Amino acid sequence: MEELRSAAEAHMDQMADLVQKLSAELRTGLRPALDNFIGFFHAIDWKEPWLMGLMAFHFVLLVLAISSRKNLNIQMYLFLLALAGVYFAENLNRVLGSNWKRFATQNYFDSHGIFLSALWSGPLLFIAIIILVNTLFSLCSLIVRWKKAELRHRARISRNKED
Known part of the structure; x- marks a missing residue:
């Protein structure tokens, strides 16, 4: 029973970490893609x-x-x-x-x-x-x-x- 509880807690911690990473990526928005496009545009003569x-x-x-x-x-x-x-x-x-x-x-x-x-x-x-x-x-x-x-x-x- 203890193993099941520790496995469930580890799974919950992993899910919380994934949700936190996803929300951090969503907060950055399209800024990295826009920066890449601007860099591509300026690299061309x-x-x-x-x-x-x-x-x-x-x-x-x-x-x-x-x-x-x-x-x-x-x-x-x-x-x-x-x-x-x-x-x-x-x-x-x-x-x-x-x-x-x-x-x-x-x-x-x-x-x-x-x-x-x-x-x-x-x-x-x-x-x-x-x-x-x-x-x-x-x-x-x-x-x-x-x-x-x-x-x-x-x-x-x-x-x-x-x-």
Whole structure:
């Protein structure tokens, strides 16, 4: 019986310690994540031509995705292009990591691909999500038009039967 009580007390002490650590982490909030982001942002030389070109590429792709929102064929090509870019990001990171001295002042391409994920894959996934949402809205409006046409057709058939 004594062993059971000591085991229960040890368990309660362990749970209290875990709750205390969790509450301490919750009190710190998002500050550590924000500090990491700010450090990441300041570590990058944003005036490098290839980074400016990368940002211009993402901007042009975003404008193209928004301006072609009525043309589903172009949207699907852009969607596949964006997803292919994300798919090949690991290979791109490896190639750019071995040739960074040709175009950059410092090696941004670590083995985990954090930089390329943030500045290449992240915007491509954002653009793909925009295209996906647009496609879903287009499909919803198409379903509504189809249902209206079906109801008009049924009404026409029922009118013809009455006559």
